[in-house]
Amino acid sequence: MSLYLGIDIGTFESKGVLVDGSGEIVATAAHQHKMLVPQPGWAEHDAEADWWGDFKRLTQSLLAQSNADPKSIKAIGASAIGPCMLPVDKAGNPLMNGVLYGVDTRAAEEIRALTAEYGEAVLLSETGNALTSQSVGPKIQWLKNKRPELYAKADKFITSTTFIVHRLTGKHVIDHYSAGSWQPLYSPAEEKWSPRFAKGICSQDKLADVMWTTEIAGEVTAKAAAETGLAAGTPVIAGTIDAAAEAVSVGVLAPGQMMLMYGSTIFIILVTAARGQDARLWYAPWLFPGQHASMSGLATSGTLTHWFRDQFSHEFTDAKQGAIALAQEAALSPPGAKGLVALPYFSGERTPIHDPDAKGMIFGLNLTHTRGDVYRSLLEGIGHGTRHVMETYANAGQQVSHIEAVGGGTNNDVWLQATSDIGGFAQAVRAKTMGASYGDAFLAALGVGAVKASDINEWNKAARNVAPNPAVKPLYDRQHATFRALYERNRDLMRSV
Incomplete structure (x- = not known):
């Protein structure tokens, strides 16, 4: 039997699923964690415990429940909350807690300063977005302004899904959809990182490589296999933010x-x-x-x-x-x-x-x-x-x-x-309705050519209308x-x- 693994790391709970080639659920697992609020307006996760820790727990649970041969898993898809900001060292280890998406409003001062410097109309035209609490660029700028010693130690600035894929494959990648939230660092017209507004925020070599969601980012390393129970060499797609995987799970x-x-x-x-x-x-x-x-x-x-x-x-x-x-x-x-x-x-x-x-x-x-x-x-x-x-x-x-x-x-x-x-x-x-993890499994199957996009409507049929x-x-x-x-x-x- 060919199986596909989907893992999603949420704000308060992570979920995992193993599905077969027709979309039938073989096993599910979930694990709760806390959102850390060290002060008003801040929202964080412990990347090691909440992101990678949950991925390992869920994977091991799914394998134990299903008694599946790890080699029967033909592809892995992961998603996570986002866009997040996490500085890591050269080994990929976190230098601080992950700063969460728009619920974290710590960079309000940086948003105002960057908007005043470039102008909202210019930013909107060039990046497709105004700068808001959802934007990652100002949060990197906040780190530079408020925690310069950590900023100086950072080898990369990454998001949650990037962290998980790196732990699995050793590769720092981010999908275009997620990169689109790293305003003002990403150019949607060019579909790549752009130096246009990066002055003072960070250089492009500090950012992950941009890929499409279903592209193969790499394969499970021997180290990751030992930690998770997965088979070394299993393909891992680039993945995406949880909401996007959730949309795919219901045929959007x-x-x-x-x-x-x-x-x-x-x-x-x-x-x-x-x-x-x-x-x-x-x-x-x-x-x-x-x-x-x-x-x-x-x-x-x-x-x-x-x-x-x-x-x-x-x-x-x-x-x-x-x-x-x-x-x-x-x-x-x-x-x-x-x-x-x-x-x-x-x-x-x-x-x-x-x-x-x-x-x-x-x-x-x-x-x-x-x-x-x-x-x-x-x-x-x-x-x-x-x-x-x-x-x-x-x-x-x-x-x-x-x-x-x-x-x-x-x-x-x-x-x-x-x-x-x-x-x-x-x-x-x-x-x-289990959401993103199911979408991750489908995207993984799509990434290795086992399904076509419209097959999601057979995997997950309509049930009711409100x-x-x-x-x-x-x-x-x-x-x-x-x-x-x-x-x-x-x-x-x-x-x-």
Whole structure:
């Protein structure tokens, strides 16, 4: 039997899967870890323990569960949270914790300085993106400014997937989609690193080699084989960011198709026929030559539900039980959560407002409200944030023909339905919703020519459709106006806290 291994390293949990040549799942595994928040606005992972450590644990677990001969694994695909910034030494060892994606807002000063130096219009035209907390270039600049001794020791600046692939193969590579988030260091027009805006940030020899996602980066080394149980010589693809692998897992391949990922953050990918250019959204080349992607994301989504569960459901010792109980309580609260409107900006906000100083808010509380009402208001607040993003796509002239929902949040019916009701759009849900690791396995099979791209629709078939309820549209339209006004009227106050 030919098998394909997919491993994804997430914000709070890593997942792995072994699948056969027809996409049937042979074994699955998961392992939880913590997001480190050493101070407000910072978000980190221990790369050794959380990235490579989880990869080893999951691989060993999958091999043990399946009793598979490691030589039956024909290709390996990995994805991870991103874009991240990790300085490593010449041996590839981390010099500090990995700095996470847009939820880490430490480089706000560097973003302002670089934008002032080059001009937002120039950056947008040349790199496809304005500089935001999602951009890696300013975070390297932050390291140079604030931790010059570590900056000087760095042989490479890499992202999470690059770190894993290097541990497997000894090669430093990054896919074009991930490199597209390393603004202002990557040129989408030239599809390569560009020195145009790199002055003062870092030289190109400090960056990984750019490849397409399904290109073979290398083979599992003898050292990596000894650590993981994999067979030396197994092909490893370049891999990608978790959200992109998740989009592939549910068949988002053609222009107009969109993935709406319910994870630690809401992350959205729209495949487009042409390169987009809007400062409120993000742009990157898609996973395959000649295709493009327009992305967006909220800063806190699953992270916010985890926070609420941890702080306000102490009677449940099991996290999963607590999540189920809170979802049941939220289901007892009516649409609109008895008048509550929440801003989900508990870690600033990414698209479309790009405001690291934005703050969370629960508006309209009175003594009749229950825990279920408050929890529902947070789910609906995420839904209003998602609608704000969808309105931005429409304003930017980017057409959406089909939406695929994926991720752990699709198991929360209240959240899923409220998002459709608030936004006024339907969502399709596939039979397999485990997400990025499944997409990684498919991309690995694609990389060695075992499948073609359209085969994902046979691997993972459509299961159900979530349609908006027109009866609650007037209520949610009123609340959405309140949602937008709460931020606009309190933005200056948020910056003073």
